[in-house]
Amino acid sequence: MAGSERQISDSFFENVFAVVRLIPYGRVTSYGAIAGYLGSRGSARMVGWAMNAAHSAVNDIPAHRVVNRNGLLTGKNHFGSPLIMQQLLESEGIEVANDQVTRFEQLFWDPTMEIQF
DNA sequence: GGTGTGACCAGCT
């Protein structure tokens, strides 16, 4: 069936993965931004839930580039070790202080603004 | 098949 809207995948989950994979190197985004891009602001929780499945996903999901609205590394505990997420971010040149991304607004990558159909 | 929870966000008290 020809969908009028460009749906990347059949599942909300894979939609999240697609957006996260599109996050450029050295950039970060928030759960709410991804959820809002998909059309549901309140589905922000689902984005985090999808990240949980990202661990099982075969594809490399840069989940460390996804932080909460405050730029805080809320999901650091789900990387196996709470230090991995910060190290990955620092490895990309992103400064992290106190489990928080510095210059978050500068590094913030909004899919709604950057991705254009 | 209903209930609860979850890496969130925003509004109300």
Added chain:
DNA sequence: AAGCTGGCCACAC
């Protein structure tokens, strides 16, 4: 000003 509840959708028991 700060704390809490509601809301959203999907998965586990």
